[in-house]
Amino acid sequence: MDRVSKLAQQKAVVIFSKSTCCMCHAIKTLFYELGVSPAIHELDEDPRGREMERALLSLGVSPSVPAVFIGGRLVDSTNTIMSLHLNGSLVPMLKAAGAIWL
Template identity: 75%
Template sequence: MDRVAKLASQKAVVIFSKSSCCMCHAIKRLFYEQGVSPAIHELDEESRGKEMEWALMRLGCNPSVPAVFIGGKFVGSANTVMTLQLNGSLKKLLKEAGAIWL
């Protein structure tokens, strides 16, 4: 859990992902299209990926990926991020975290 928290606070936007996950790909693309350069942690490529996946599940992320952190705070998974995008709240969160300046 400490490792996840530390990694989540190292950049304005942090995404925990799996390289084979199509929803993870869609969420990463959404952020790239917003002009955000998130830190991406591919759990299936990390030596301690399984531990981090369990920590994300304990945070309430089900499924465990994609797990998105903005400004060091857990935002949610794909459904939450897409809802924020559709209602216009995502851009505000990204500005407040310093991920975008527009």
């Protein structure tokens, strides 16, 4: 849990992902298209990935990936991110966190 918390503070946007997950790819693409340069942690490529995945599940992220932190705060996964984007809340949240300057 401590590792996830520390990594979540690393940048304005932090994404815990798996390299083979199509929803993870979609979320990463969305952030790139918005001009965000997130820190990405591929759990399936990290020796401690299983441990981090369990920590994310204990935080209530289900499924465990993609798990998105904005400004160090857990925003959740695909459904929440897409809902925020569609209702116009995501960009202001990213601006407030210092992830973009539009």
